Amino acid sequence: MQLKDLLLNLKMVMFGGKGGVGKTSCATSSAIWAAEHGRNTLIISTDPAHSLGDSLGVELLPGEPTPIEGIDNLTALEINPKVNMAEFKGITNINPMEEMGMSGLMENMPLFGDMEELTSMTPPGIDEALAFGKILEFVETNHDYDLIIFDTAPTGHTLRFLSLPETLSGWIGKLIKMRVKIGNMFGAVKRLFTREEKEKDNSLDVLERLNESILNAREDLTNPIKNSFIIVMIPEEMAITETGRLLNELIKNNISVSNIVVNQLYQDTTELCEFCKARREMQEKNLIKIKKIFRENLHKNLIEVPLFKEEIREYDKLKEMGEYLIEKSY
Ligand SMILES: Nc1ncnc2c1ncn2[C@@H]1O[C@H](COP(=O)(O)OP(=O)(O)OP(=O)(O)O)[C@@H](O)[C@H]1O
Ligand SMILES: [Mg+2]
Known part of the structure; x- marks a missing residue:
């Protein structure tokens, strides 16, 4: 497509x-184009070094979807890479003393002290994973957007994001089992001491819901009639190698790629200086390679976008780029 x-x-x-x-x-x-063609569009930046607000020329507050003034149907969101861990209390920490309602009572007993430390450990990178998880959960809950466009971070970070559903889901699955076990074990002890009835553990429900939406997100991400990944590259040797690697990883993750944008192409004008002519020649050689590898061999659509004289920022320039990306490539 x-x-x-x-x-x-x-x-x-x-x-x-x-x-x-x-x-x-x-x-x-692309988000502006889609919004102006009647789709209620949300653009989300998953790059912790956000530049979405700068590109649109608006101020975006981290984690807050902001309707873009002057463009109907367009909302932008820069995710907040630092989730509030307190929101996930009970998910990231399992504290057996708290489970028993005896927090602080038995720290001095070697066995219980060790257990407390062991089970309240937070896996490394979990805050970033949960920030991404929250986005996936949001995508899977009821919202009014017809289309969600992701502006992702450079390759490595994005690949971590795409493999996240498996990682998080595996991790949450283990956590659910552990909670059930610990809950049962300490619940029994607690009842022995306090004769309290077993209380309902809400954090298990939260975990299960999060797990379900992450698994649904996985299904959507890998469904070619729901999601497609557009690779953006420039016509340089190193970019060809990196694009090949990214494509392989996306295939491994079952994520559909049908279009590749070749951006920043020098145009053929007589006005080019010596330096620009040399760059244009270099680009032409690489463009031939790109066409052979990605179009002929791998059957991807290539979208060629020229190098503009000015920076691409704010509405008019973004509209102009959209014409090359979407209208002129046919
Ligand atoms: N075709 C083009 N012509 C002229 N300038 C361009 C073109 N494409 C991008 N730029 C400029 O290049 C710079 C980088 O572009 P952009 O921020 O879109 O890249 P990015 O891949 O998102 O970068 P990052 O990896 O930092 O997120 C910006 O200043 C942008 O205006
Ligand atoms: Mg960027």
Whole structure:
């Protein structure tokens, strides 16, 4: 499918690639185009070094979806990479003393002290994982958006995000089992001491709901009629190698890729200086390779976007880029 059809029909479109190649510019231009073609669009930046607000020329508060003034149907969101861990209390920490209602009573007893330390440990990187998890949960809950566009971080970070559903789900699955076991074990002890009835453990429900939406997100991410990943690249040797690697990883993760944007192409004008002519020649050689590998061999649509004289920022420039990305590539 061409980018135009993806933007008109899919639930999610993701833009990714090497640092600085034009991911944010392409994602934002596409989001404006989709919004102006009647789709209620949310653009989400998952890059902790956000530049979505700068690209649109608006201030975005972390974690707050902001309707973009002057563009109907467009909302932008920069995720807050630091989740409030207190929200996840009971999910990230299992404290057996608390389970028994005896917090602080038995720290001095070697066995219980060790157990407390062991079970209240937080896995490394969990705050970032939960920030991503929250996004996936949001995508899976009821909302009014027809299309969600992801402006992703440079490659490595994005691959972690895409493999997150498996990682988080496996981890949450283990946690659920552990909670049930610990809950049963200490619940019995607690009842022995306090004769209290077993209380309902809400954090288990929270875990189960989070797990369910993450598994649904996995299903959506890997469904080619719901999600497609657009790789953005520049016509340079190193970018070809990196694009090949990214494509492999996406295939391994069952994520559909049908379009590749080749951005920042020098145009053929007689005005080019010696330096620009040399760069254009270098780009032309690489473009031939790109066409052979990605179009002929791997059957991807290539979208060629020229190098603009000015920075691509704010509405007019983003609209102009959108024309090349979506309208002129046919
Ligand atoms: N075709 C183009 N012509 C001229 N300037 C461009 C073009 N594409 C992108 N730029 C400029 O290049 C810079 C980087 O673009 P952008 O922020 O979209 O890249 P990115 O891949 O999102 O970067 P990062 O990896 O830092 O997130 C910006 O200043 C943007 O205006
Ligand atoms: Mg960016």
